[in-house]
Amino acid sequence: MSDWTPSARELERARIRRQDRFRRALIATLVTVVAAGVLWYVVTSSPGWPRVRETFFSATAARESLPAVAKGFVTNVAMFLVAEPLILVLGGLVAVTRSTVTPWLAPARAVAIVYTDLLRGVPTLLVVVLFAFGIPALQLTGITTSLFWLTLAALVLSYGAYVAEVIRAGIESIHPSQVASAEALALSRAQTLRHVVLPQALRRVVPPLLNDFVSLQKDTALVSAVGVSDALLAAQDYGNYHFNYTPLLVTAAFFVALTIPLARFTDWLGRRAQRRERGR
């Protein structure tokens, strides 16, 4: 290493590469600025813009509604923080159940298939409404009547079905040679799944799982439909009283602020795993 000094030719090439990088950065910046400018112009020059600015971009309304929206948003955050681990466990269990082969688990496999088919087929909003109104109507003792927990259960069951299918797709994407070499080491099917297939499968499905979780974070707003006081309900409440919809955008900003860090975090996780495996 120490005895090497770059040749004149290499220095020249490094200079050309630098120039090229600069040129690409310049083009990227220019194109972005122009595109943003055009978009800005199209929106602000539209005939209804002054009215829209008043009802959707009112600084006063934003300031006034902020505490209520923030308070409601705590409910949304609490919901998905509780729901996400439950969904992972449920989805994982269903996926693993569906990829077993023992005859003893045939009824469990049937339940898993019916569950995913039904819960993926029914609109999430409908599941939320059915749980919030249907389950209390049964008047069962020992079952909560708290709307928070009922709607949470609805979200977990609905998303559990999606996540189960994502994980199952990951399991099936692992090449048969991996299973063969694990079985060749005399690992049982369960051990093969636990130590060889699942670790690779889960790593591969992190992006679609994140996709589902981002989707879940937004869908916690569905619970406002049955009267759980979340951020969206607070925003609608304000809007109905003041005929101003700025709080809806405030709510949107809250959700975006939550999902972007999560996306960056997942990117980072993926890159780290890749670095570790490929050694670069």
Add this chain to the structure above:
Amino acid sequence: MRPLLELSGVRKSYADRVVLADVELTVHQHDVVCLIGASGSGKSTLLRCIDLLEQVDDGVILLDGTEISDPRVDARDVRRQIGIVFQAYNLFPHLTVRENCVLAPRKVHGMTRPEATARTDDLLARFGLADKADAHPDQLSGGQQQRVALVRALCTSPRLLLLDEITAALDPELVGEVLEVVRAEAEAGMTMILATHEMAFARDVASTICFLDEGRILEQGPPEQVLRDPAHERTRQFLRRVLAG
């Protein structure tokens, strides 16, 4: 005559590990250059640098007198002229044998489907794979897959063929069928650079043998000289080890 490929002062390192250093190599048309040396001596990296799959840290690579190590060169223009076959075959598992072979001729070289198919089927037949054209790679044996990989590389009529230890993953019985294909191409005048552990084959086919050690070409020359009367002690050690085994 102008050489087809010329490397001078080529250097490549990963972090602080130097993989290639001061590599000088000249390849004329119809040459068959065999790279020999222990695992990790830089044979694969050298081939990957020539195909611009790796960026060299220093030195110049000329293809037909044009510098291809220039950052302004479009790597695809270079790769259109070069075929490469990897140790692990790297066939596309979702395509049939024929589809694997006609992909580049059609999409890169502008051949029509009938033209590309005709050329592919002709090559497949020559290499004893006529009945496998509609099979998927995973249904074939290792030797068959590697012959398909060779056909895929040859389909585009490259001016230079790079072979990266293409028999290393095959059992001895299958090695022969793959080497036969390579030998036929060498005799037909294809210019080749191959990294190999098959010394007997290298002696038969090579016009030049290069012995690599820790990223340097320690010795190069005609097979009878390098294999029978090596100048360096390292080369002698290496040959004793491989020829004994």
